[in-house]
Structure formats: C-alpha cells, structure tokens
Amino acid sequence: MQLKSKQEGDIEKIEKYTSFQLPNRFKIVGLVLFILSFISVPIISIYLENDKYQDLFERIALTGSVLGLLIISISKEKIEDELIAKIRMQSYNYAVIGTILFYLIIPFINYILFFSLSSGHKIEGSKDVAVLAVLLFMQIITFRKLKRAYNEE
Amino acid sequence: MKNRLKVERAILNITQEELAEKIGVSRQTINSIETNRFVPSTLLALKLSQLFGKSVNDFFELEDDEKNGV
Numbered sequence: 001m002q003l004k005s006k007q008e009g010d011i012e013k014i015e016k017y018t019s020f021q022l023p024n025r026f027k028i029v030g031l032v033l034f035i036l037s038f039i040s041v042p043i044i045s046i047y048l049e050n051d052k053y054q055d056l057f058e059r060i061a062l063t064g065s066v067l068g069l070l071i072i073s074i075s076k077e078k079i080e081d082e083l084i085a086k087i088r089m090q091s092y093n094y095a096v097i098g099t100i101l102f103y104l105i106i107p108f109i110n111y112i113l114f115f116s117l118s119s120g121h122k123i124e125g126s127k128d129v130a131v132l133a134v135l136l137f138m139q140i141i142t143f144r145k146l147k148r149a150y151n152e153e
Numbered sequence: 154m155k156n157r158l159k160v161e162r163a164i165l166n167i168t169q170e171e172l173a174e175k176i177g178v179s180r181q182t183i184n185s186i187e188t189n190r191f192v193p194s195t196l197l198a199l200k201l202s203q204l205f206g207k208s209v210n211d212f213f214e215l216e217d218d219e220k221n222g223v
Contacts, residue, residue, distance in 0.1 A: 079173075
C-alpha cells in the first residue's frame, strides 16, 4: 500500500470539513432554533432583569440563534448537485467579503455621526476586528495549503 | 460556450425534469445550462454524452471569442 503524501492528506482533511452537511430536514430545525432563540433574547432581558444569570442566559439565546443560522447554512438542498455547490461557494465568498467590509466601515460611520453630537464618544467594535482577522487568516492559510496540495506532482 | 442541450432533449422527447433525474441533478441545473448561465463539469458533460449517445463536442461548442489560443 502506498503511503499518502502530506498534500493529499491536506486536501482530504479540508474536503472532509467542507463537505460535511446535514440532511435537508435540518433547515427547519435550524429555522425553529433561530426563531425561538431570537425571540427569547428580549424576553430574558425583561424577566431576568438584574438577575445574576441574565448575561449567561442572554448569551445562550444569542448562541442558539447563531447556531440555528449555522444549521440552515450547512443543511443540504433537496438535490445537492454541482450547481448548488457553486452557488454555495459564491454565497460564502460574498458573505465573507461583505461582512468584513461592513464591520470595518460601520464603526467609523458611527464615530463620525456621534462625534458631532458628543465630544467624548469612543470608537466601538474593536473585538469585531479580531474576529475579522481570524476569519481572513483562516482563509489565507487554507487557500495557500490547498493551492500547494493541488499543485503536487 | 454554446450548447444544443434543448435540441438534444427535444430529440429524446424528454422534459428538463426528466433529463435532470436521469443524470442526477436538479431541474434548475439543466435549465441554467440550457440558458448558458452555468458551465457544467466534464463529469456532467460525459453523463449527458452517454445519455444522448453523442460526443460532447456535438452538443457543447466554444464561442468564437473563447477560441483564443486554440
């Protein structure tokens, strides 16, 4: 038996992650989870106001809503073919670039808008910048890895 | 890329839906190939070739401006 090269291993590993999909019926599961979590955020902030667990439950609800969206995102279409694969890839591409530009620009717009109203305004969203950097690091490293792996003789 | 998918489908007298089912894709995929919005993979082209009993070149053709360097 021939030993697999590191490059082939890299392609296989990344394909294993990117090809992981849930069955089509999970779209409904994701939608229900998203709606329930989303509407429970304001409910928690009203009923658990000043409770020591308020932050925790709010965070659980927010996590649930994002998990719901993630489940929708990675659930299969009824017929999963190469056109759908292309559309999926295009939509991820658009989402990543769009989100990065949006979150980079919005704090500055906010700052300019509020600066004219109050002088002591702080610029927000510093943590977002770190998330955006992680996202792009991951993309660039994966891109380089795959490019090298596909080019292997 | 030009294609004669619609003509080949008419020869076999099958709908987009039926063709889609035979080669394991969705009706939207067949529609988007016919309307030149989507270029299928070689794998899919060969499946169509097998079904039509014709060479891929008989129903897919490069446009004139795509023939550069050929």
